[in-house]
Amino acid sequence: MKKVVMAAMLGAGVLAACNQKDNQTKTDDNMTTLVLTQEWDKTFPKSDKVNHRKVTFHNRYGFELAADMYTPKDAEGRKLAAIAVSGPFGAVKEQSSGLYAQHMAERGFLTIAFDPSFTGESSGEPRRMASPDINTEDFLAAVDFLSVQDNVDAERIGIIGICGWGGMAVNAAAIDPRIKATVATTMYDMTKVTREGYFQSEDTPAQRMEKRKAMAAQRTEDYKTGTYKRAGGVIDPLPTDAPWFVKDYHAYYKTKRGYHERSGNSTDGWNVTGCQSFLNQPILAFAAEIESPVLLIHGEKAHSRYFSEYAFEKMTGKHVEGHSAKEGNKELYIVPGASHVDLYDDVAGVIPYDKLEAFFDENLKPE
8 A cells, every 4th residue: 555655645746747758859048949749638628618728938047948938818908917826736737727727718718728847848957856946946937938929917916726737836936926816736745744754643753764765766867877767657557455545636637537648647747756856845834934825725525635734824823724714815615525627627526717717817907
């Protein structure tokens, strides 16, 4: 059972996208030019209420990020509030983040769903790496990009982070006051789960040292071979004793419902050493200093619900378990009966889009 849970951590909560070297070329100034898929290859139907196009933007490390932009069809001539969306951790913009972005565009916002550095159609070598710093920076770069669009009001920009990118979104809000409103839905704190294991099951110095030793040994082996060993995506086939939340991941990433060839969650996952830096870099350290509104959304039955409860406590100092709560401009909203993956797509019909719309309408309204 422990091996299955670890496989879930490495193959479902800590996952990434497939090799895209062939889709990148270098320009004279060493910036990457991306070759993007132009046909509709999402896991959800295209809406006839919005306009869609591919865009790219760069972060301050020089990585070029690929995104889908969704704009309301009736938005011509108006400056709009804008929202950048990313996640889940190891998914791609053709999955959950694109679905959220398209829905929010239907409700009047200009949105982008982007692939983080090292994943999907975005640049970054070697592939399938992760970094608390760089991946937080990806959100800030999305804000850079949105801030200079002619049809965006730069004072009305928000972000949505899903799963592991929920933690990155909260971290981004803590460092960048240009972000006026933040939603983290079905959130993972990737540094917490990497450091402590699920439910603090590996939260001793000795257990962390074993992880460090394993990572160090793998780095040596990778350097010898000149390749990066993969950790594996969502476990497939499922063992008979797989925890229910692993079955939940499988039902999304390994079936027609959510499978995508560029998603490491659907294929063979991160590099084994991809999340090494998460072991000693807690991303919620300054969550209490966020002055802008934050909405945490989680499923009542999600195995990961404790991450949002922990984040809410970090931001407010108020301890809450299993119940919706509000303190100042921070809110924890629990979706009755929902699991972790129920908030990835709308198969269960529980994503609270009305709640999201009301939150952003209130906090991104014109001055």
